Amino acid sequence: LEKPYYLEYLIEDGHRIQVSAVLDGIVTVDSSDFRIPRVRLRIGSPQFDNTNYVGSRTGYSGRYGASFPLDNDYSTLRRSFWLSTDQAYKSALEAISRKHAALKNVSITEELPDFSTAKQARMVLDWKPVKLDPQLWVPRIKAISSVFMRFPELRDPTVEFMALDGTRRFVTSEGGELRVPEQETELKMQTAAQSKDGMTVRDSVVFNCLGFDGLPSDADLKRAAEELATTVTTLAAAPRAEDYNGPVLFEGNAAAQLIAELLGHNLALSRKPVTERDGSGGAAASELEGRMG
Numbered sequence: 685l686e687k688p689y690y691l692e693y694l695i696e697d698g699h700r701i702q703v704s705a706v707l708d709g710i711v712t713v714d715s716s717d718f719r720i721p722r723v724r725l726r727i728g729s730p731q732f733d734n735t736n737y738v739g740s741r742t743g744y745s746g747r748y749g750a751s752f753p754l755d756n757d758y759s760t761l762r763r764s765f766w767l768s769t770d771q772a773y774k775s776a777l778e779a780i781s782r783k784h785a786a787l788k789n790v791s792i793t794e795e796l797p798d799f800s801t802a803k804q805a806r807m808v809l810d811w812k813p814v815k816l817d818p819q820l821w822v823p824r825i826k827a828i829s830s831v832f833m834r835f836p837e838l839r840d841p842t843v844e845f846m847a848l849d850g851t852r853r854f855v856t857s858e859g860g861e862l863r864v865p866e867q868e869t870e871l872k873m874q875t876a877a878q879s880k881d882g883m884t885v886r887d888s889v890v891f892n893c894l895g896f897d898g899l900p901s902d903a904d905l906k907r908a909a910e911e912l913a914t915t916v917t918t919l920a921a922a923p924r925a926e927d928y929n930g931p932v933l934f935e936g937n938a939a940a941q942l943i944a945e946l947l948g949h950n951l952a953l954s955r956k957p958v959t960e961r962d963g964s965g966g967a968a969a970s971e972l973e974g975r976m977g
Contacts, residue, residue, distance in 0.1 A: 686780065688773065689733070690726040690799065691857040693765065695719065697754075698850015698866065701818040705829035705843045713818050718850070719752045721765070725772040727780055730799040734780035738957045786958050796955065804860040811851045811865040814896065821845050824902055831909040832875060837917050839884075841875035843909070847896060869893050873909055877920035885919040887912060 697719035704712040726733045753760045825845050832841035847869045854862040874888035889912050891899055899905070934942050 685777065686727040688725050688727050688776070688857075689729060690724075691769070692724045692855065692860070694722040694724075694852065694854045695752075696850060696852050696866070698848060699813070699816055700846065700848045700850075701816045701821070703818050703821045703825045703845045705825045707841060708826065708830045708833055710822055710826055712844075713822060715816070715818050717754050719754050721752050721768060723765070723768045723772045725769065725776050726799060727773070727776045728798075730801065731795075731797045733798045734776040734783065735798050736955065736957045737779055737783040737786070738959050783958055790958060801858070804856065804858050806859075806861045808861060808863045809865055811863065814849045814867070816847050816849055816896075821847075827902065828873070828905050828909055831906050832913055834910075835913040835917055837877050837920060838913060839876045839878065841913065842873070844870075844872045844874075846870045849896075867895050869896050869899055871899055871905065873912055875912060875916050877916045879920045879922075879924075881924060885916060887916050887919070 697717075699715070699717050701716075702712055702714040703710065726735060728734060752764055825843050829841070829843040832838055835841075848866060850866045852862065852864050852866055854860070869892070871891045872888060873890075874886065876884055876886035878884055889908055891905070891908075893899055900908070
C-alpha cells in the first residue's frame with residue numbers, strides 16, 4: 685500500500701444565532717453550536733497522487749460521519765479524527781488506483797505535478813468566545829420588519845439576522861499551523877411584488893460586518909427597509925418597457941462585472957482533471973480555448 689506523503693486537518697467550530705421575521709412576526713429564533721472537520725490526505729508523490737481525478741465517488745478529502753463531537757474531550761476527538769483519517773486514506777487508495785487505470789486510455793500532452801511545496805505559514809491568534817443571545821435581537825428584528833406593514837403590495841417581506849462566533853484551526857504534516865477567529869454578523873432584507881401583467885419583481889439588501897458592532901443603527905436599518913419596500917413597489921407599478929434593439933452602456937460596478945463575466949473567466953483556465961472517459965470532469969471551459977489572434 686502506498687503511504688501518505690501529505691496530510692492536513694481543518695476544523696471549524698463555534699456558535700451561531702439566527703433570528704428572522706416576516707412582516708411583524710418572528711418566525712425563527714435559533715441558537716446552535718457546531719464543529720465541522722475536514723481531512724485531506726495525499727498518497728503517491730507530489731508529481732502524481734490521488735488528486736485531480738474525476739470518475740468515482742472517491743477523493744482525497746471529506747467530512748466523514750453524520751456528526752462530530754462538540755465536547756473538548758481529548759480521547760473522543762482523537763478517535764473521531766482517526767476514523768476520518770482512516771476513511772480518507774481508503775478513499776485515496778481507491779482514487780489513485782482508478783486514476784492509474786484511467787490514464788491508460790487518456791493521452792496526456794503535458795505532465796504537470798499534482799502538488800507543489802511551499803513555505804509553511806504559522807499564525808496562531810487569540811480567540812475569546814463571546815456569548816451570543818438571540819433574544820436580544822428579537823425586538824430589533826421585529827421592529828425593522830414592521831416597516832413593511834405599510835406596504836400591502838409586498839409579498840413575503842423577510843428580515844433575516846445571523847451572528848457567528850467561531851474559530852478555524854488548521855494543521856499540516858509539513859508544519860503549517862493556523863488558528864484564526866471568525867466573528868461576523870449579517871442582516872438581510874428581501875421582498876417581492878407582482879406587477880399588473882403578472883410579472884414578479886424582487887429586490888434585497890444585505891449588511892455584513894466583521895465582529896458584532898459594525899451594523900448600521902436601527903434607524904438606518906429601518907430607513908433601508910423603507911427604501912427597499914418603495915423600490916419594489918415602484919417597480920411593480922412601473923409600465924412595461926418597450927422592446928429595444930441597440931447598444932447598451934454599462935457604467936460603474938456593472939461595467940466591471942460585465943468584463944469579468946465575458947473576459948475574466950475565459951482567461952482564468954482551470955486545470956482539467958483526469959477522467960475515465962477523457963472528458964472535462966466538470967472543469968469550466970473557455971470560449972477562447974484553442975483560438976489564436
